[in-house]
Amino acid sequence: MTSSGDDANAALVCPPSDKERLENRNADDQLEYITWLIGNDALELRESYLLKLHELCIADIYPCGGKYRTVLFKVWIENSAHEIPEAAVVPSLVREAVDWLNANRGKRSALECAAYALWRLNWIHPFAGGNGRTARAVAYYLVCAGNGSMLPGSRVMPDLIYPRREEYIAALQAVDASALASDEPDFSAMTLFLRDILTTQLASAIERLSNPGC
Numbered sequence: 174m175t176s177s178g179d180d181a182n183a184a185l186v187c188p189p190s191d192k193e194r195l196e197n198r199n200a201d202d203q204l205e206y207i208t209w210l211i212g213n214d215a216l217e218l219r220e221s222y223l224l225k226l227h228e229l230c231i232a233d234i235y236p237c238g239g240k241y242r243t244v245l246f247k248v249w250i251e252n253s254a255h256e257i258p259e260a261a262v263v264p265s266l267v268r269e270a271v272d273w274l275n276a277n278r279g280k281r282s283a284l285e286c287a288a289y290a291l292w293r294l295n296w297i298h299p300f301a302g303g304n305g306r307t308a309r310a311v312a313y314y315l316v317c318a319g320n321g322s323m324l325p326g327s328r329v330m331p332d333l334i335y336p337r338r339e340e341y342i343a344a345l346q347a348v349d350a351s352a353l354a355s356d357e358p359d360f361s362a363m364t365l366f367l368r369d370i371l372t373t374q375l376a377s378a379i380e381r382l383s384n385p386g387c
Contacts, residue, residue, distance in 0.1 A: 283315060309334055343362070
């Protein structure tokens with residue numbers, strides 16, 4: 174899932190050739206921030222954490238870090254029939270999502286909460302850019318918060334999701350379909366997908382620990 178505007182490159186504050194390098198740097202900064210939150214027992218999601226993760230996500234790439242999208246910039250999801258909500262209701266929808274996650278912490282598994290966050294933030298598409306990367310970072314924060322500590326692995330969940338884009342989109346679409354059919358969306362497809370992603374992450378840690386001189 175991606176956000177687009179009338180001319181995505183026109184909003185860049187960096188040379189297009191630098192965008193990938195900056196995205197990789199910013200992903201490391203997001204991970205460092207998540208590590209700081211977990212290390213300081215900040216285990217209940219706050220709207221400010223989400224906005225900070227977005228600010229880090231698009232630092233030096235786009236100028237709207239930590240700010241919700243407005244009507245001034247047209248945003249849509251490419252190759253999707255989903256019509257994103259009007260910009261005016263974005264803040265309230267995000268706060269409802271944060272409230273849902275905190276209300277269900279301890280009642281539902283950390284993986285299911287992460288699955289909800291990943292789906293709902295993509296559904297709301299609260300930002301003009303960086304929605305997917307921010308949603309994946311929030312989902313990983315929720316998994317680590319549920320664990321009470323950071324998880325090991327040479328590559329972590331946000332990095333491992335995007336290369337499996339077709340499975341990722343299929344899982345998002347499965348939740349979309351269930352949300353249209355019922356007031357209680359079914360997150361099982363996304364939960365199973367994230368379980369498999371985390372299995373891959375933890376397997377890389379086991380592989381490293383199994384080698385001499387690790």
